[in-house]
Amino acid sequence: MMKGLKKWRLFSLLAVMTVFLSACGENYISTLKPAGAVGKQQLNLLIFSTSIMALVVVVVSVLYLLAFVKFRRKKQDENYIPKQVEGSHTLEVIWTVIPIILLLILSVPTLVTTYKLGDVAAMEHVDEDGNKTALTVNVTAKLYWWEFEYPEQGIVTAQELVVPTDEKVYFNLKAADVKHSFWIPSIGGKMDTNVENVNKFYLEFDEESQGLKDGVFYGKCAELCGPSHALMDFKVKTLDRDAFDTWVAAMQATEGQTASKDSTDLGEATFAANCLGCHAVSGAGASGAMGPNLTAFGDRNRVAGVLEHSKDSIETWVKNPESIKPGNLMTGAYGKLSDEEVSAVADYIMSLSVED
Numbered sequence: 001m002m003k004g005l006k007k008w009r010l011f012s013l014l015a016v017m018t019v020f021l022s023a024c025g026e027n028y029i030s031t032l033k034p035a036g037a038v039g040k041q042q043l044n045l046l047i048f049s050t051s052i053m054a055l056v057v058v059v060v061s062v063l064y065l066l067a068f069v070k071f072r073r074k075k076q077d078e079n080y081i082p083k084q085v086e087g088s089h090t091l092e093v094i095w096t097v098i099p100i101i102l103l104l105i106l107s108v109p110t111l112v113t114t115y116k117l118g119d120v121a122a123m124e125h126v127d128e129d130g131n132k133t134a135l136t137v138n139v140t141a142k143l144y145w146w147e148f149e150y151p152e153q154g155i156v157t158a159q160e161l162v163v164p165t166d167e168k169v170y171f172n173l174k175a176a177d178v179k180h181s182f183w184i185p186s187i188g189g190k191m192d193t194n195v196e197n198v199n200k201f202y203l204e205f206d207e208e209s210q211g212l213k214d215g216v217f218y219g220k221c222a223e224l225c226g227p228s229h230a231l232m233d234f235k236v237k238t239l240d241r242d243a244f245d246t247w248v249a250a251m252q253a254t255e256g257q258t259a260s261k262d263s264t265d266l267g268e269a270t271f272a273a274n275c276l277g278c279h280a281v282s283g284a285g286a287s288g289a290m291g292p293n294l295t296a297f298g299d300r301n302r303v304a305g306v307l308e309h310s311k312d313s314i315e316t317w318v319k320n321p322e323s324i325k326p327g328n329l330m331t332g333a334y335g336k337l338s339d340e341e342v343s344a345v346a347d348y349i350m351s352l353s354v355e356d
């Protein structure tokens with residue numbers, strides 16, 4: 001009686017979990033709800049290979065159970081010995097040939113898709129004027145943030161990748177310190193970012209992110225890289241081509257923008273004296289900064305990638321970054337600022353924006 005009850009409990013728990021887990025597939029972060037051609041192909045491959053593997057598991061389990069039932073001692077005479085088969089040509093051929101066929105069915109589409117998704121030849125294509133025709137973004141992963149450089153446009157940003165919809169966007173991926181991995185679950189990936197080489201691939205973004213829950217797709221670091229690995233998030237804003245061009249122009253227009261120590265604005269002056277050395281406020285430039293570029297900070301969706309986008313969050317972060325992201329490189333440097341200065345700096349960086 002007790003045993004039966006326990007089994008029943010386990011069953012209800014599994015049923016509840018099924019219902020609960022099936023709600024996990026949010027379109028801004030789920031591999032199961034792809035919003036781009038690459039993600040769709042990866043999902044198809046996933047479903048295809050899982051189905052074949054599940055089929056094998058089912059067939060083997062059924063055979064196992066059949067043998068179990070058929071040869072139960074209870075059903076047979078005490079001294080019954082089933083027919084003993086020692087070496088059967090037919091059986092051996094069957095269990096050799098079937099797996100070979102299944103592996104071929106699995107491997108051909110996998111290899112074809114892998115090579116297709118790794119084809120980055122178009123990265124080098126140029127028009128008559130010698131300009132690259134495809135959009136390329138250089139991604140640098142750092143402890144624990146992301147830098148996005150657009151070499152052809154001469155701009156750089158951090159933490160929020162901005163890309164146009166309905167075209168292939170090519171990525172050069174590298175890391176500045178340890179190995180990380182670049183992953184936008186509902187778009188595609190993941191691919192390692194290494195220190196010693198550059199990995200390349202492309203992604204396609206079919207849907208404008210504006211209609212999503214936070215107006216962005218979520219990106220993650222997918223390689224255990226240190227104590228704040230799980231907090232190494234970034235966001236992806238996808239715009240139609242016109243809006244993207246507008247954004248690029250607005251970023252380019254910030255060329256030369258800086259903060260002055262002599263400013264009458266306490267926030268700007270404090271920022272210039274304490275933060276500007278690592279955090280640029282001009283979006284025109286190349287990668288390689290010590291800290292995230294803050295030119296478009298006011299347009300972002302999160303503070304430090306994980307906190308709510310508010311003045312409070314900035315103050316919490318600036319006063320004690322270590323409490324939010326253990327092991328990050330900003331740790332400990334800003335304890336000397338007064339509450340008034342921190343508040344003014346928060347107002348100042350919140351005002352940095354390139355969007356209308």
Ligand code: CUA
Pocket residue numbers: 141144179180181221222223224225226228229230232
């Ligand atoms: Cu970077 Cu995990």
